[in-house]
Amino acid sequence: MRMPALALMALPFAALTVTPAEATTVSLVTGVLNAPSDALYQDFDSFAPGTYSSLSWGSVTLAADPFVSNDPDPNFVLGTGEVGNHFVGIPGGSALTFTFAAPANYFGLLWGTVDSFNTMTFYDGDTAIASFTGTDLLDPPDSTSAIYANFFADGGTFTSVTLTSSADSFEFDNVRVAATPLPAALGLFGSAIVGMGALGLRRRRQA
Numbered sequence: 001m002r003m004p005a006l007a008l009m010a011l012p013f014a015a016l017t018v019t020p021a022e023a024t025t026v027s028l029v030t031g032v033l034n035a036p037s038d039a040l041y042q043d044f045d046s047f048a049p050g051t052y053s054s055l056s057w058g059s060v061t062l063a064a065d066p067f068v069s070n071d072p073d074p075n076f077v078l079g080t081g082e083v084g085n086h087f088v089g090i091p092g093g094s095a096l097t098f099t100f101a102a103p104a105n106y107f108g109l110l111w112g113t114v115d116s117f118n119t120m121t122f123y124d125g126d127t128a129i130a131s132f133t134g135t136d137l138l139d140p141p142d143s144t145s146a147i148y149a150n151f152f153a154d155g156g157t158f159t160s161v162t163l164t165s166s167a168d169s170f171e172f173d174n175v176r177v178a179a180t181p182l183p184a185a186l187g188l189f190g191s192a193i194v195g196m197g198a199l200g201l202r203r204r205r206q207a
Helices: 003-014 184-204
Strands: 025-030 040-042 055-057 062-063 067-070 086-091 093-110 117-126 126-132 145-156 160-165 168-178
Touching: 025 126, 086 093, 086 160, 093 117, 117 145, 126 145, 160 168
Parallel strands: none
Antiparallel strands: 025 145, 040 168, 055 062, 062 093, 067 086, 086 168, 093 145, 093 160, 093 168, 117 126, 117 160
């Protein structure tokens, strides 16, 4: 029995059905050796000590009022494998936000003073998707320790990261960011949609 024409036309569109993506989560892995080798890197040594309204490099913008300082304490980098002449500090009660020009799936930094009152929050647009404090790195936290923290997005990406400190300070250095390019499969999917549209247009003109 011949299938009705309308049913035949519906089959290609049924094959293009997209299922909703799972919610993005962010996982934490410590140790600088776990950072991606191709990540965009910033050690802040090219910035003179002082307070800035914002700092930018590559696809990353850091605002507001980051304080770049000379590193006064060799214990700040002890055992992390990271060395830098400068670091960035956040006074108590303040916040800094990293904003990425393209969605990222990796963010890493040398967390210089591991305190329970220091918090990192990851956002996808305006939606907070994950939050970490010093207790997630060390329990109990130790403000004399420095740990390299790597954060990976699972099942999605993040567009910004906000660092806050409710007391004393939050100090960090050696930031790494990896952006996520458009997946090749998605590019092919888009080409297929355009091709189908052009084919339909050509058939209508021929008719």
